[in-house]
Amino acid sequence: MRSSINGKPSLITWKLSLFAYRRHQQAIVSKAIEYNVPVIFVNPRNTSSKCPRCDSKLEYVNRLAHCPACGFIADRDVVGAMNVWLKAHVGAPGSSPNALPMKDEAMTEGRKTREG
Template identity: 45%
Template sequence: MDRLAGYEAGAPLAIVDPRGTSSECPQCDSKMAESGYRRLRCPSCGFEADRDVIGKLNIRKRALKILGIKPSSGGVLAPLTAPQMTDVSPNRWGEHVNRR
């Protein structure tokens, strides 16, 4: 509903197909490889993040391309300012899921 309100107010709208967004590197477009629970790493440039973060970055990158908007300085992967979260709750066997 917020997207519709934004669109009606004149905000640009891009429809992005989410398929494959978490399997390609948002930095160099190479194929990502698994590096742990929910984490992927690019064998070409070394970029590593949670698969949902990678998908979000690629959806943003595709939307900007569709809209013809150049990314702000720093590109799609401008430094993150928010603290990164990790999963610290134990799984059903009592082991912590985060295995970095």
């Protein structure tokens, strides 16, 4: 697939690079529906730029984040993971959790019968 990407416009290149991630996402959603596990989609944009403790802007030295307001220190990936978790389970400050309940149609779609 990489050889077919060379020389293509950037929009096509971008869409082809997302193909594997989309298939992986669909497989996860399919299994979650099969086992009745809720799925929460979180936009990962800017999740590494704000402090998960006090919501201040972080300063970085290489991959290490430091919050000047509260003194929090962590790796960029850890900060992103914490903020994704907070967005999924807490949502915006003062709001209720943003995990929507699964609809009955979604739960039965693609579900396999399990015997035994």
